[in-house]
Amino acid sequence: MPVSAAALAESLGRVPPSCGPVRLVAVDGHAGSGKSTFADWLARGEVPVVHLDDVATHDELFGWTRRLRATLLEPLARGADAEVPVYDWVARRFGPAVRVPCAPLVLIEGVGAGRAALRPYLARVLWMDVDQETAGAAGRLRDGPELDAFWARWTRAEREHFAADPTRPFAHATVSRRTGGYAITPGPRAVLDPDFSDTA
Template sequence: MHQSLTSLLDTTRPGVVAVDGPSGSGKTTYAEVVAGELARRTGARPQVVHMDDVYPGWDGLAEAVGLVTEWVLAPHAAGRHGGFRRWDWVNGTRGERIEVPWAPWIVLEGVAAGSAACREHLTALIWLEADAAVRMARGIERDGEAYRPHWERWARQEQELFAREDTRAHADLVIRT
């Protein structure tokens, strides 16, 4: 396992860095760190794709893996642009189109970004983790107490996915937040 982000990133060739881990572990924040480091090293800002924009609702975690692979990762691997319609969490439907122009680097962040179907397209997989109570507190602070049942439902899906995929074991870098 690599010791640091700087030793992990080989910027001599294009790639995709996934930032995965359970909800509330700090993936979105750390993805910006990765994007900043890639921009510093390459002189170009990478595309950052958020799985939150792809998931088809609170019960769509597993489905999102195939979607992001089809809509973003496979086109990138083929040197083409990708894109998808962002999930509208309020209305429960797909909303506006998000274009993902081909760029040398993509940072894919979110639960399931490092799933088996995604891994064949990844240059590096970073896993973030924190204690469950800390993660829940972060989520409720961000989203509000009314979202606790959704967070609990989502956490069950995460546990199932991570157990099935053994995502953490495939990580190149593990960070406890």
């Protein structure tokens, strides 16, 4: 059965803090797999969400770890609010920063959110259970043919990233879209809560 956003957020709120006083939860998966949609659904406008699309750049599709550590992880670990600069993909430069409050639960979503360098700061890693081909097709349809060249470059970079630094083997749970919401299935590393296990 699909789990409610409120119940899942409550379950995540019971795990031990992982980044100072914050329970930082990663939502990872292939581009186009629905990470942003799921994270916003889970947040319900109440939980801060950091989008890695705002952190990556044309020149650093995956080379953003140091910047994320300095602008997000280290402030939260100190118990302070964070200020994360937002990259403008049209202007090709960073714009004003977005404030991320030091809340009990913070979501970080995007390809590579569960990478090895971030896992020491993460309370849980959730993986969107959509294969790369299906996710990529959905992403290309969403973005239109004008971004086909970017998608070709991105797909190669994503494949190389996950080959060198896979997330799925370290996921605490996988997320599947179901009629009426989402189902949570235990991942390779752990489960969130027995109430949310869906192995059907």
